[in-house]
Amino acid sequence: MIRSQSAGGKTSVAPEGNVGTQEAEQLAKAMEDAIAQGDEVAVDLSACQALSSSAIGAMIACHNALRAKGSRLRVHGTGEEILRLLRIMQLDRHFDMA
Amino acid sequence: MPAMEIDETLQLFLEEARDHLRDIETDLLAIETETGPADVDLVNKVFRGIHSIKGAAGFFGLNRIKELSHSMENLLNRIRNLEVVPGRTAIEALLKSADVLSSMVEDPSRSEDVEIGRLLELLRDANATRSKASATVDIPDPQGRVIFRIPEDDLELARKGGKNLFVMFFDMVKDIDAKGMHPLGLVKELEKTGLIVESRVAHDADGNLLGDAGFVPFHVFYATVLDHEMTCLLTGLPPSSVVAFDGERKPVAAGKLVAAAKKAAPKPSKRASQAAPPPERKTAPSTPVADPVVTESDKPEPEAIPAGATPRGAAQGNTSPSSLRVNVKSLDRLMTLAGELVLSRNQLVQKVGSKNIAEIQASSQGLSLIISELQEAVMSTRMQPLSMVFGKFQRVVRDLAQDLGKEIRLEVEGEDVELDKAVIESIGDPLTHLVRNAVDHGIEMPEIRERSGKPRQAVVKLHAYHEAGKVVIDVSDDGRGIDTDAVREKAAAQKLVDPQHLANMTEKELVNLIFLPGFSTAKVVTDISGRGVGMDVVKTNFTKLGGVIDIESRQGRGTRIRVKLPLTLAIIPSLLVSVQDETYAIPQVNLVELVRIPAKDVRNRIERIGDALVMRLRGHLLPLLKLSQVLGIATPTFVHPESGEQKPDRRTRVDDRRGPRERETPEEKERRRNADRRYHSESAINIAVLSAGTFQYGLIVDRLHESEEIVVKPLGSHFRNCSCYAGATILGDGRVSLILDVVGVTRYMNLSDVAGSDRSRDEESRHRQKLRDAQSMLLFRVAEHEQFAVPLSLVSRLEVIPRASIEKIGGRRTIQYRGGSLPLLELSEVSQVHPLPDQDEYFVVVYAVGGKEVGLIVSRIVDIVEASVEFDESTFAQPGIIGSTILSNHTTLLVDLYDVVKTSLPGLVKAPELDAGRTGKVLVVDDSPFYRRQIAGYLKECGLEVVEAVNGDEALALLETTGGIGLVLTDVEMPVMDGLELTRRVRSIESLRHLPVVAITSLSGEEAERRGREAGVDGYLVKLDREKILAEVEKLLLRRGHR
DSSP states (O other), X not given: OEEEEEETTXXXXXXXXXXXXXXXXXXXXXXXXHHHTTOEEEEEOTTXXXXXXXXXXXXXXXXXXXXXXXXXXXXXXXXXXXXXXXXXXXXXXXXXXX | OOOOOOOHHHXXXXXXXXXXXXXXXXXXXXXXXXXXXXXXHHXXXXXXXXXXXXHXXXXXXXXXXXXXXXXXXXXXHHHHTTSSOOOHHHHHHHHHHHHHHHHHHHSGGGGXXXXXXXXXXXXXXXXXXXXXXXXXXXXXXXTSOEEEEEEHHHHHHHHTTTOEEEEEEEEIIIIIGGGTOOHHHHHHHHHHHEEEEEEEEOTTTTSOOTTOOOOOEEEEEEEESSOHHXXXXXXXXXXXXXXXXXXXXXXXXXXXXXXXXXXXXXXXXXXTTTOOOOGGGGTSOSSOXXXXXXXXXXXXXXXXXOGGGHHHHHHTOSOSOSOOOOOHHHHHHHHHHHHHHHHHHHHHHHHHHHTOHHHHHHXXXXXXXXXXXXXXXXXXXXXXXXXXXXXTHHHHHHHHXXXXXXXXXXXXXOTTOEEEHHHHHHHHHHHHHHHHHIIIIISOOHHHHHHTTOOSSEEEEEEEEEETTEEEEEEEEOSOOOOHHHHHHHXXXXXXXXXXXXXXXXXXXXXXXXXXXXXXXXXXXXXXTBSSOSHHHHHHHHHHTTOEEEEEEETTTEEEEEEEEEOSSOEEEEEEEEETTEXXXXXXXXXXXXXXXXXXXXXXXXXXXXXXXXXXXTTEEEEEEEHXXXXXXXXXXEEOXXXXXXXXXXXXXXXSOOOOGGGOOHHHHHXXXXXXXXXXXXXOEEEEEEEETTEEEEEEESEEEEEXXXXXXXXXXXXXXXXXXXXXXXXXXXXXXXXXXXXXXXXXXXOOOHHHHHHHHHXXXXXXXXXXXXEEEEEEESSTTOEEEEEGGGXXXXXXXXXXXXEEETTEEEEXXXXXXXXXXXXHHHSSSOXXXXXXXXXXXXXXXXXXXXXXXXXXXXXXXEEEOOOBOSSSOBTTEEEEEEETTEEEEEEOHHHHHHHHOGGGOOOOOOOHHHHOEEEEEOSOHHHHHHHXXXXXXXXXXXXXXXXXXXXXHHHHHSOOEEEEEEOSSOSSSOHHHHHHHHHHSGGGTTOOEEEEESOOSHHHHHHHHHHTOSEEEETTOHHHHHHHHHHHHHHHHHO
């Protein structure tokens, strides 16, 4: 389940629970919409327990799209495990980690 | 330098050194031509060679050789640790040094005069050049794009422990999501079996993929013990996505070696650009090896190294010797025998033509004789006793102990065990390592040992024996054991093992970590056991011989390293046994005896305790196994003794010969009554009593056959898990027979439980303890069914006298003897024992009491036995009898010779009267309660006050806490602290220095007495010699009283 909040040119997307392939599609859709609006995008992972590859793919895709606009994907609320995963993949060096 | 005596040991060292040096040049050159980080295996090989030379030179006093090799070793060590680049300077220095070293080894007597200062300088200079610490290695993907840049240090770290390096390439969607995996789960899985050196998602690989579920590559640079195939299995990746990184700049995909090499053209990195090495370097040994097919046929008979080990040896370069030194005489003998063989064959061929059976038989006999001789001759050229290897250790240990200031005794057992020459020659180095390790790391300094209650002198033990057709060599010490906490720390610090894994390791696993390359727990690097070479080398060497090595260590108690080596070229004598129709071989080395229990005795001899079958064998309980049960034969059969038919055996229990009655038909019952086969001789039970290392057991078989020399053939690898079999052989009749693994069978049947073996070990130590207290006892009889014993040391003489010569005067019997009269005593006058029977001749045990000789008349002298004397003082004690024990299978009463005299001739006995108040107390130290009570009894009779202690340690404590002790009587052999040590201690304490100490012992003899005197005892007396003990006590106490 994906919660999305948009206010003042910033959209916060908060995937919850286990973000599998289906949820990843919703996540990608939510972020895509936000970028289409020209918003800054932040992903709040505080309620997320596990990320699938597709979800990570979606985040990378979103990040790359944002980078083309001179911005970065903001990621915050990461739990210990997910943070470890992002570090192993060296994505923490690219995303804007809060 | 004293004239050098080229003895056998030195000769052996020189030969070894030459062997080591022979390959060094090529190896060093190979190291130099490498462009990548040094090939650790090759550097290790050179390092080990130099290390062995250094060690041996040290103990032969060849100091220059030692100095030079030490410096070389230092440099090699730094190269191995990648602290120094093996460039021109370093290799140049090493080569020059190796040349000089070779010439020194050629002429050791002049080696001390060789000038090596300049070489040492060269080596030092080379040592000072450091490799750049910040060097990095670029890791490209198969397309040649650099995906990781990794510090060289990290790479080396990852490579340690023989890890394989792979660049793995995941498509996150296809390879992870689609397979139902989670990225984190995958990462965790990878970390379980290896180390993720570096990893990342190539986030910009394919640009903006928004809306496209497509392609997210995830690269992992992974170090693992798994091979390529296993890694693919683990990750679920196709083989093409897992690329081996071979330490060069370019990764090489398995199976695509050439293609990759051609195509890859990697981004050149600093060092790779200097020279592009051929990609197959890793697979080719450093020295050229011919085509494998040619090698096979070229070598007449390869080294007797088990088949499984050979490929490894080959892959590691030519480290195992390919030639063997054979005595020319043996060779001549072989030649002669070969000649005779040919002659015999010609004869036979001729006679076969003539069809004369008798003549054919004669020549076949001759032929078989020659073949036996030939076999023996061939074997003898290869078999050599372990004393060849063990011989040098006395000196190794002695010198080493002296250098280190330790007190160590080396005990060697089983040096006559023979092994194949190839094995003998190869185990010298690793065994030396083990012994040196034990001395250097295992044994504590004497002071520390004392503080922890151990004897100052430590024991290092070498023990070789046969077990299950293998030779086992134990190297054990009673030192500090292996500190598992230190091992854990070290392993963590050196990152040899994954920390998570480390936390879960058992003690045993931890101890075995010391076999990892580069591991050493010693805090100080000494020139004795080196810097972490050693155990890994030892393991490699033994493994190469098909051996197994195992460590058992108890902290504070000692370490035992057990090496099991196969008897190569194994032709072993075996007993053939059969169960049903199958014949099995039991190695003769394991066979103790054969027992046949007649059918009628089965019920008495075989018992059931719980679930286990046991047999009573000479007072011991022997566990029994049925071979048919071991082999899992579901429906046992027996051969009917009369009809010879094979019938199903319905007996379920060996100890109870009845089958289940309820299934019996009336006719069967009738038949049974008529001719009960249970009592037929064929129904006897055949038991082979086997020794399985620490204990024995009986194996019930159907039939026992002859023994035969069998040739051991290894079992195929698909039988690897059948622990019951040690191999197979082909019998004379051409049938295949399996060889039983006597120890394996017990393991398979869970026969050796821990409690059992502990018990047997206790038993053994008690037995040894008893033996130490052994005394010679004279056994005799008065009436035929009562056996008596006296300590032989108290007996002056034995005489035979005719009955007629006994005179009876004044109610007392005497004989004329040596110009005087010898009073004769009879035991039944004093004790409640049976009187002397009428005989024409008697024996007289002559002994002295109060300076006068008396004789004890007995009817028969039975024997003199060495026996440990621990007597039961309660059951049979009475006047004239101290107690009872079992000697030579009879209850035996120990006669108190003194008491006998005291009762029948009281006038003879003069016990000294002593005043305890004036003389002080007497401290009696003995670990045997029997002797302690005996001696205390003597003393108390004289009015002395007695304090008792069970060992030297306790005695010392008593001496400190109890005042007024005026004399110490101590046993010599005692646990914890023996009597001699106690004496030395007493002598070293100022306030006790003048305290008289008397050793009372069952160990007599000049040597023992001399050692006693050296330790500082005032008297040395034999146990149970009451008179002398009391006289000495009186003398010493009075002397002291006067002072």
